[in-house]
Amino acid sequence: MQKINKICCIGAGYVGGPTMSVIANKCPDIQVTVVDINADRIAQWNTEDLDQLPIYEPGLKEIVGESRGKNLFFSTEVDKAIDEAQMIFISVNTPTKTYGKGKGQAADLKYVELCARNIAQVATTDKIVVEKSTLPVRTAQAIKSILDNSGSEVNFEILSNPEFLAEGTAIDDLLHADRVLIGGNDTPEGQAAKDALSAVYENWLPKERILQTNVWSSELSKLVANAFLAQRVSSINSISALCEKTDANIAEISRAIGFDSRIGPKFLNASVGFGGSCFQKDILNLVYIARSFGLPEVADYWEQVIIMNDYQKRRFAEQMIQTLYNTISGKKIVLLGWAFKKDTNDTRESAAIYVADALLEERAELVVYDPKVNAERIYADLDYLNTRSPEENRKLLTVATDPMEMVQDAHAVAILTEWDAFKDYDWTAIYDKMLKPAFVFDGRRILGTKQMNDIGFNYYKIGES
Ligand code: NAD
Ligand code: UDX
Numbered sequence: 001m002q003k004i005n006k007i008c009c010i011g012a013g014y015v016g017g018p019t020m021s022v023i024a025n026k027c028p029d030i031q032v033t034v035v036d037i038n039a040d041r042i043a044q045w046n047t048e049d050l051d052q053l054p055i056y057e058p059g060l061k062e063i064v065g066e067s068r069g070k071n072l073f074f075s076t077e078v079d080k081a082i083d084e085a086q087m088i089f090i091s092v093n094t095p096t097k098t099y100g101k102g103k104g105q106a107a108d109l110k111y112v113e114l115c116a117r118n119i120a121q122v123a124t125t126d127k128i129v130v131e132k133s134t135l136p137v138r139t140a141q142a143i144k145s146i147l148d149n150s151g152s153e154v155n156f157e158i159l160s161n162p163e164f165l166a167e168g169t170a171i172d173d174l175l176h177a178d179r180v181l182i183g184g185n186d187t188p189e190g191q192a193a194k195d196a197l198s199a200v201y202e203n204w205l206p207k208e209r210i211l212q213t214n215v216w217s218s219e220l221s222k223l224v225a226n227a228f229l230a231q232r233v234s235s236i237n238s239i240s241a242l243c244e245k246t247d248a249n250i251a252e253i254s255r256a257i258g259f260d261s262r263i264g265p266k267f268l269n270a271s272v273g274f275g276g277s278c279f280q281k282d283i284l285n286l287v288y289i290a291r292s293f294g295l296p297e298v299a300d301y302w303e304q305v306i307i308m309n310d311y312q313k314r315r316f317a318e319q320m321i322q323t324l325y326n327t328i329s330g331k332k333i334v335l336l337g338w339a340f341k342k343d344t345n346d347t348r349e350s351a352a353i354y355v356a357d358a359l360l361e362e363r364a365e366l367v368v369y370d371p372k373v374n375a376e377r378i379y380a381d382l383d384y385l386n387t388r389s390p391e392e393n394r395k396l397l398t399v400a401t402d403p404m405e406m407v408q409d410a411h412a413v414a415i416l417t418e419w420d421a422f423k424d425y426d427w428t429a430i431y432d433k434m435l436k437p438a439f440v441f442d443g444r445r446i447l448g449t450k451q452m453n454d455i456g457f458n459y460y461k462i463g464e465s
Helices: 017-028 039-045 058-068 078-084 111-124 139-148 170-175 188-201 215-246 250-258 279-292 296-323 351-361 377-385 390-396 427-433 449-455
Strands: 007-012 031-035 072-075 087-090 127-131 156-160 180-183 208-212 332-336 363-371 397-399 412-415 441-443 458-461
Touching: 007 017, 007 078, 017 031, 017 072, 017 087, 017 170, 031 458, 039 072, 058 072, 058 087, 058 170, 072 078, 078 215, 087 111, 111 127, 111 139, 127 139, 127 188, 139 156, 139 215, 156 188, 156 215, 180 188, 180 215, 188 208, 188 296, 188 397, 208 397, 215 250, 215 279, 215 397, 279 296, 296 351, 296 412, 296 441, 296 458, 332 351, 351 363, 351 390, 377 397, 377 458, 390 397, 449 458
Parallel strands: 007 031, 007 087, 031 072, 087 127, 127 156, 180 208, 332 363, 332 412, 363 397, 412 441, 441 458
Antiparallel strands: 156 180
8 A cells, every 4th residue: 555645735725724734733754735726825824923824723723833844834836736746635615606507506616627637737646636625426537537638647546535524623523533434446546545545544543433435425425414414403493483483492492302312412503594615505516416316306305404594594684673673774783793603714604694684685784793704704795795785885884893892872782603702791781881672682592591681681592482
């Protein structure tokens, strides 16, 4: 079996950056170079001040600090890194297509294809090419076909090694992965490639947790894992709406059903809706694949997970508007949190964007605060929706840096991300500053109902009447 000592990763994003930092940290004998065409991003990865890394993840800066410059490198020299490496991870973005066939559902594979073409063009020695990006089942076939038609004598072995880290806990997830999945061909060369990649992970993970499958099972397992997780959130969110009508309590239900060892307690927290770059994109992709294989019942089944999530975001915004006497025009409403979950600066598909958009349509005056998301990102997220002009967005929404100052004369506060700091706020002091009656809409269920009612708030917690 080939021993790997040079790895290249194409794509220095939320997956490539943390994943490769951990590999480098745990495998001092392997030189890991992470490359990206985005020069700004690479410059940020190379920044002296580790607080300025492009991604915020607990534990990341310590690991980068230990390994960078020793066996971990961030570079824009894509071709050089490709040619030097024995193993190349493709970790580029695979967003939902916004044009052409499959628009709004299928994964856009243009960045992955560009990587394959780039590898085909510059490789002069044999390579193991690893799909780290989440890809539709059977993508490896397309990559192989591009690589095999490069006209050179180089041999390429394709592996699928999807990433299961969740943002906000990425480092912990990587260090203590439940499992690592490696899909490859059942040929001797395929087996050797799978074993070479297994050996990398065996530097810190027990062998039993490294699962080998065929390529297609590995590709599809990733979509299915995300679909199952998101389905749990949509399922509990659907019941949260029923709880609000019946005086049942969603936390009590989550606890009661989660005690069943067949169901388990995780991913049963009702919320304003799931966000993030993966769940929606991957389910839409699964829906598209099912439909393209002539399986409309399968497609409809999974599509319902997205429909329920959209309903939950809309329902939360409508609840706010209705409670605030059906008129929020000119009312100051404070949004706490913009990231799609705590402990990340990632805002992709965050529920906060859609709630804010609905409130802005009613001409509310919004003030947003998130400890890790800057104003530029918040405005970019809203502008991208194209509901209003950028000027209008800037007129109606301001971004605050001092959470206590911004609640002055506010009608309502909505909690949209479960940042721990929000729990520690002096809610009595906040109440004193707000207009009365003062409302809090808790889309993350992080505050105590009795505590908030005792202070005097009109307190709405998702899943409680
Ligand atoms: P990202 O957008 O944060 O990063 C992708 C990077 O790839 C960008 O910096 C981009 O500039 C770079 N890139 C694109 N084309 C390139 C090219 N031809 N050459 C060099 N660089 C190029 O995306 P991400 O969140 O890291 O996701 C990457 C993949 O991993 C996706 O397929 C995603 O579905 C999957 N995934 C993401 C997560 C997550 O939590 N974000 C978890 C598991 C899997
Ligand atoms: C997800 C998968 O968990 C991970 O395995 C995969 O690699 C990438 O996609 P991520 O999107 O980073 O990870 O975060 P996750 O913890 O799964 O949360 C996704 C969304 O669901 C967040 O908005 C979160 O707030 C929400 N959520 C999660 C709930 O609303 N309730 C829950 O019980 C769990």
